[in-house]
Amino acid sequence: MTSTLVKVAAGVAAAAYIDAKHAVSNDLRLARGTTAATVGLKYRAMKNRLSLYEVFADSVAARPDAIAYVYEGQSWTWKQIDGDVNRVAHYLINLGLKPGDRVALLSGNSVSFVTVWLACLALNVAPAFINHGLTGQGLLHCVKISRAQLIIYEPEFEDNLAVIQDDLKSTHVRDYICLRDGIQLSTGEKTEGPSGALRDAKLLDIRALAAQQPRVKPVDPSYRKDVDEKTPCCLIYTSGTTGLPKAALCSHGRIGASTYLWSRVNSFSPSDRIYTPMPLYHSSAAFLCIATSWAAGSTVIIGRKFSASRYWPEVRANDATVVQYIGEIARYLLAVPPSPADKEHRVRMAYGNGMRPDVWTRFRERFGVKIVSEFYASSEGNGALLNYNTGPFGAGAIGRFGPLAKFFRPTFKIARVDAITEDIYRNPQTGLCVECEPGEQGEFLMKIDASKPGGDFQGYADNPEATKKKVVQDVFVKGDAWFRSGDLLRQDPDGFYWFQDRLGDTFRWRGENVSTAEVAQVLGELVGEANVYGVEVPNTEGRAGCAAIPANAVFDPALLAAHVRKGLPKYAVPFFLRIVPAMEQTGTVKHLKVALRKEGIDHAQVKGDALWWLPPAAREYRPFTPADLQELTAGRVKL
Template identity: 35%
Template sequence: MRNAVSASLSLGSLGLLRLFGVPWSWSLAAGFGVFLGTGGWKYLYIVVRTAKRDLNGLYVLLRVKIALWHHLRRNSNIPSIFAQTVNQHPNKPALIYDATGETWTFTQLDLLSNAVAQWALAQGWAPGDVVALFMESRPLQVALWLGLAKVGVEAALINFNLRRDALLHCVGVSVSRGIVFGAELAGDRLFYIYTSGTTGLPKAAIVVHSRYYRIAAFGYHAFRMRQDDIIYDCLPLYHSAGNIMGVGQCLINGLTVVVKKKFSASRFWEDCIKHNCTVVQYIGEICRYLLSQPVRPSEKGHRVRLAVGNGLRPSVWEAFTERFGVAQVGEFYGATECNCSIANMDGKVGACGFNSRILPNVYPICLMKVDEETTELVRDRHGLCVPCRPGEPGLLVGRINQQDPLRRFDGYANQDATRKKIANNVFKKNDTAYLSGDVLVMDELGYMYFRDRSGDTFRWRGENVSTTEVEGTLSGLLGQADVAVYGVSVPDVEGKAGMAAIADPTGTFDCDAFLREVQQALPPYARPVFLRISPQVDTTGTFKIQKTRLQREGYDPRLSTDQIYFLNSRAGRYEAVNEELHSAIVEGRMAL
């Protein structure tokens, strides 16, 4: 590393001059000159700008790691840690169910989970068995999986929005011996329909006790949560953000958590006032949905000081904090199973976290270069991966060490899926690393910014187009509407043409006005060649835009009832795509 070389040369010069009897003042001046002359000044600049941040990050890392080792030595698990929490806060509210106003104290939650444990044993379930939970978010779901864990039974948390093949896949891949479902889903006969389908199905990530603790403790310390905080958890409890980052603060750290059955943009701030919440959670597009709501008095009458989550677009960040008066945004990056989580601890707008430029090996993660055509990792002449320089987008990877609870990778229930996420000879010979599948970019101070999912970025007109960046821009132009951007293939045309699916529930979309705005906001290569206008754009249960079906249907008007438009560059306008125009595009008779 150039900084280390600069320091070594500087110290070497200093020592050599002193060896020959040169006075200290001259030797120091010469050594400092060598340091600056070999790039050390940049390093000094980075140290000055980031030392406080890095020390805080190191403190959080060490605190979580020491606590983890402490629990591992004592063979603690989540139920035993929760038992300590119950002893400390027996009568404190643990969970509040917003739908009914029902409050469960830590003692009540403990007693109910004990009853669940006894019931599980009566069913004949043994340690290592798996039971699927299929229900909407409610405190009972927490008591169920916690009670199962007390007798060693693993819970498979199933997305309650799933139906048919996806539901059958998730239950099947977990090898569940039983399924507990909510009464609200009992009459849904789709549950019993067996259909085929193997693409785009979820993977079952393994969450061991140490990982659950690590994620919850990491969030608590990184974002400076307090014992008197009340968390508003409107995220689904089958998701790690809602269940671990949210409910985990209750079980591990003794905070009160308000469980919302389903996210409501119109009720969000009223709920926060009702329950005196000081921390809220977000994910995906939630903050944008809140911004699209009409102004209400409640949005400034709350006590919320911290919003914790991931997926907050830079274009929405400052508008969210300014309008709603939220002092701190705790944006983080991390998947349930990953070993390369990062966090934005100091509120750097747009950043999802950082890694120290001073001591990068303390937390061994890195952005590695990827071949733009094959999406494979680029290797040097020694067969090792090539790290990115600041400003270069790359794939985030984390070195695996199965003996270190912070570095281990537990994988998925499906071993083939696990193998696909591991690379060899990454940092050094014979090592292994976790492949995040996400492209980030790091600036000169070590702040990292989410760029795209690997494979979502596409090339057009010889340029890389980031779907995430274009989506953020277009959504902002359209008053925070739902927008999905993706690349579509055109026969005999190099690269992929950009296509944007836009939600227009009122039917008032104006192509001409949209094009004028786009021409001012985006470079030519990033402007959508195709548009798809529909009443709504599908999202997942965690408020992330779904693109699989959109990409499959492309711009063929026969495959959808939505209105599709094509940017006729010669005419300078968007034109409706009918079968005749579609044929002309596919056959190369219409210039793109």
């Protein structure tokens, strides 16, 4: 008996040691990254080299003949990219661009995307990265608020621009530039020049420029002499899940700090080959892969677009050592039938944001990826969390901030939220906000400190109202200011942060707050993917739970009912299911909910989608008919 107790105690002590070691390692990485960012920016400020372009230039000088990018089976050295960047920059100068101007870039993933960005950086011109999935008024809105003088676009998107060309006459746009790199795409997309759909469009053929100008002078550094920590290096648009996208101003200082921090905390090096098929118009791939590789000297393998079936074959074919993910990507990869080749790769780490806790361990075990480096950040936000995870301890958390990390940057807090208004709660006596206790969910806040590049919040281009809404003042002391994330988080006693939901995505039912993320996680264990939201029901207070499920999901109505009742509190069990042809998402793999909430359970509004429901006392989900809706409306059925 004594021997058994000793073994158990030894096992517990060993597990505690491993957990503590992981926690301290995570804190050390954050501390080391923060120090590198601070020192790196101070050094660049002393040398008047704060432009992100200078980070790239340092890698060109250090490893000119090493491979910088791989795309569609072709490779480019740092020196080759540098030559293309200078040629494109001089092309833009000849079009009249000057420091402080802006361009709109409408392009899919390619090396040309990176080349144009760097050419703009060389001139202190800020490109606006336009979501190439936008059309009509959404596209017009994004171009308009960018204040771009030029639109640089790929041939594939020419027709979308042609539709709004007349509307763009009232904006700053004066030229349209068709971007061509001459690479034959495996996707079959258009690679030729202007089709004529856009009037007076010019052609920028990067390969033709290289043939015409084999030697080109570097851009004069004087173009970048006025770049400071607050100068925009680009504009990144929010996903637009609740309206038209907003353009976040992303500065050389804040993004420059993130390149140093991210390369250091993830131990990126020139020997790493990072694979990303994530959209380059979004901050995850643009900043935390492309720009970070400039600081680390790593090779980046650019996938044209994400494909679950091509993901691992492309990883293996290109000998990647690091892979990037966002959103529900891990779940889609797990949905691909298992293969004997699943672990045949050299990937040491997967990093990104949005990996659901219920797929974390399964992803790691199936594909043999030892490290999952999950982060929490936003394009406009002034801080980030990191969970550099090597084992089960803390798996599923979006970050950790222990005592050591807080010593370097004590700027994150979770504030109590009013359950009814969903606004930040204030103490009636002091008027100040209340910090949540461990385990209590609230809104995650980041302190605004304009004196630090990584601590500033610059807001949204041409949108002072939206900028103001993201700032809360007089929070924990009079005079302070904090960035509102709009996310509900909780921190456990070990310092790990756990995502709960988006403010506005939660809904009230039976006097309780229902977390859509929690419900989606439980449903996902049986149906794979679910988009959860609250719907109005006649003669009831609050909103009842509803989940959109893709038509290809197979579920047993009785088994699913038993599963959600077992895994969720009674008030969180979804009463309704909506079977949709496909899950509607943003380009960054976030579920769209606004239209679903508005359409609710009205058969006339759901576009022919099948509806199911779980009546009171029923043992299984059943088809929800117009007659059932009439019963609810008449008050003859109470949920």
